[in-house]
Amino acid sequence: MPSIVEAEIRAFGANGDGLVLIDDKPAYIPYAVPGDRMRLRVGDDRHVEVLDLLSPSPERVSPVCALFGQCGGCSMQTTALPALLEWKTGLVRHALERAGFRTLPRVASVQVPPETRRRIDLAFQRQPGRLVLGLHRRHGDVVDMTECHVVHPALLALLDPLRHVLSSLGAVTGGGDLQINLYSSGPDILLSTDSALAPTDRVKLAAFGRDHRIPRISWKSKRRPEQGFEIVAQQGPVFHAFGAVKLCPPPGGFLQATEQSENAIAQSVLNALPSLNRRDPIIELFAGFGTLTVPMAQKGRVLAYEGHFEAISALKSGAVGQRIETTHRDLTRQPLIAKEFAKARVVVLDPPHAGALIQMDHIARSAVEDIVYVSCNPQALQRDSALLQKAGYEVLSVSVIDQFLWSTEAEAVVSFTKSKKRLSRRQT
Incomplete structure (x- = not known):
């Protein structure tokens, strides 16, 4: 027989639905917000139907879009944006903790404005x-x-x-x-x-x-x-301009979702780099057509690797006169091996959503001291960074950039190091 229960939403699930415990077992309710108290009908098959919102969470807001609940985007418009940023920051922090890192720095965070997605x-x-x-x-x-x-x-x-x-x-x-x-x-x-x-x-x-x-x-x-x-x-x-450098991206080329997030991610990467002279080699993996490559070339000599031929060709053509060397290479099928990092002062990688597990294994077995990882998937970040934790790296800095408003997506820039000197200056 179906039963009627009153329960409070405890947290967000991984997909952004509200988590509630019924008979000590989890159930998930779309568009619910932690702190909501609801009257629910629980079927024999444990299907949960919301009958009434008894008291809303302090973080609950009215959706701003008339298409909310119909359109396939913006599944979390019932939650205030500051609370969403806090949740996404927590997702990244928890991913690193589950990867084995016990000491983490304070997490910097930024959220883009509405109506900026390009x-x-x-x-x-x-x-x-x-x-x-x-x-x-x-x-x-x-x-x-x-x-x-x-x-x-x-x-x-x-x-x-x-x-x-x-x-x-x-x-x-x-x-x-x-x-x-x-x-x-x-x-x-x-x-x-x-x-x-x-x-x-x-x-x-x-x-x-x-x-x-x-x-x-x-x-x-x-x-x-x-x-x-x-x-x-x-x-x-x-063309797309990175400062004074103009590159011609291919049709359908990858572009960070907003101008604000592009700048925030690039600045977070630059802040995470160790001290460099202009000849120090930066190995960049999954370079795309230069979102990070061009800014980093102001700090050192960038050796950029990318598997998409049109993207790396666009970078090569537009980066003439810059301290940038490009290589077309499918890093999923042919990752750089440990010895190829021998001369790298730092490795920067921005892999696809699935992460870079095979490539990360070779990085972890290399002698490189500093790594900057740009992640769009906390689960992949957890899996990949666990290899670095086992290899003796520690987290030096973490930045979270919320460029996908009202969604479950979380972007992060994490720097790892083995440098005791750099770690001594870390703020926890």
């Missing part, structure tokens, strides 16, 4: 009489993004015109994907469809680019993504 990955789908463009709801279809409090206004303003032009394309027979990056030169669009673009489709996209000042529009096959992209229309130069 990189969005959307899906679109033809429906009777219209085309919807937005994010997938949880395990469901595409929800039309009619408003968003995360995305930069310049990108949000493009969505209605994009719906119009996409609905007119012969290549859009069902659905597809759309990625937009707001580079220094303006919006850059990468379109993916099942069917190939017809000549009339290309004419329409070129006109769209001219009308909306889109420097470049590219396309790739959704069915055969391994074939790469082709540029459909280009109205002007495409």
Whole structure:
């Protein structure tokens, strides 16, 4: 028989749902906030239904978006942003503690403002009489993004015109994907469809680019993504500036979510570097097209490794005259081995979401004294840094950057060292 219980939300689960204990067993409630007291119906299968919110948590707020609960993004809009930053900071700290580090420094943290996200990955789908463009709801279809409090206004303003032009394309027979990056030169669009673009489709996209000042529009096959992209229309130069250095990123290139977070991550990495002279080698792994490479080149000589050919080619072309050397290398299949770090003064790595376990094993067995790890996944950070802890490294500094508002994603910059001199200055 179903039962009615009153219970308080104890904490957030790993996926951001509220954790409640029922008969000393955990259950998870979407959109609940620690401190909420609720009346719940518990079924025989332990399915939990919220009947009433008896008293809200002090950290509970009203969602700012009318699409909350429908759209697949922003699953934590019922929680105040300062509380979310505190939770994400805790996720990173706990990951390091579970990796075996007993002494940790104070954690620095920063949170970006709303409406600053400059990189969005959307899906679109033809429906009777219209085309919807937005994010997938949880395990469901595409929800039309009619408003968003995360995305930069310049990108949000493009969505209605994009719906119009996409609905007119012969290549859009069902659905597809759309990625937009707001580079220094303006919006850059990468379109993916099942069917190939017809000549009339290309004419329409070129006109769209001219009308909306889109420097470049590219396309790739959704069915055969391994074939790469082709540029459909280009109205002007495409570049992203890191200070005075301008690089031409490839279509769909990786870009930190906001300008504020790009600057915060780069500054955290620079602050984490040991004292260097301008010839000291910095080995950078998973370099992308230069988000960290260019700023670090002001401190030392950067040896940048990246597996994505178009990204490392863009860095090589744009970094002429800088203290940067580039190498195309798939670090998942061919990681640098321990002896290849022999001359490195410091190693900096920014791996993908899955982390860099194989590469980290070789780093841990090397003689390098200082390591800076940029993480977008606390679970991968825990697993990878456990190898460093066993190898005798300690945590020197930790910064948490919340660049994905109202989500469960947590970005961190962690520096590890074996230098007793540097550790003596650590603030705990």
